[in-house]
Amino acid sequence: MSLLKISNVWKSYGDVQILEQLNLEVEQGEFVSMVGASGCGKTTLLKMILGSEQVSKGKILLEDNPIPPEPNEARGIVFQKYSVFPHLTVLQNVMIADEFSASSFLGRTFGKQKRLIIEKATDFIQAVGLAHALNKYPHQLSGGMQQRLAIAQALMKSPKILLLDEPFGALDPGIRKDMHQLIRKIWKENKLTIFMVTHDIQEGFELGSRLWVFDKPRQDPQAPTAYGAQITYDLPLTNKVQQEAGHAIAEKYTRKVVNI
């Protein structure tokens, strides 16, 4: 049984066809990098896996069950723009998800329960290298540190699937390298399945164990919104030969995007 099965999925908004004919299976522990021209529907697919958007046709199964129509703890997400709470410290930002599950009314816990949540949150904060900043507020952190915080926050609920939407897009190249190391470590140690949208093909190759290329094979100049994007290449990247073959395709693809 695959962890995630996408069967004949189509997505449109009104008359605009965004995605079509998606058929994919993903096993636990894969790291799927998703690349494609701007606006082709990569984030839309992430949102359908998250459960915040519904498919127009077809189905997405998670461990053989339909994806619940609301996001839940099985799937964590990190966006490009820092999605942390500005009025909470690093520690409070990571604790909050567990505090709300333990006490949905107050969002606050006390005594032993609180101590356990602090311990768990501190472990994740340490894992992303922010132990020295436990009591700082987001505005006191750099962009890279805020993304580390968002990752710790997403990991707190022990998701099976981590969805990353251009998570490093706003960071400087040096900091991106550090973040790449961090995400690989977290992926391996937590046996996560990761879907990452990126505009940086090199990043997609370096991190992914599999690459999905989105493109529109069907075009009608008279009706540009009639057809959606498909996943035109689904490339395994688990060894060097595959990576080199993938690079050739990706380079061709990059030229194509430039020509659009």
Ligand SMILES: Nc1ncnc2c1ncn2[C@@H]1O[C@H](COP(=O)(O)OP(=O)(O)OP(=O)(O)O)[C@@H](O)[C@H]1O
């Ligand atoms: N809620 C919505 N209602 C209507 N159209 C939408 C909605 N959400 C997204 N779209 C449209 O769907 C298309 C795909 O958007 P999406 O964000 O998935 O693209 P993307 O490939 O992730 O783009 P980018 O790489 O620029 O982030 C876009 O044309 C966008 O305008």
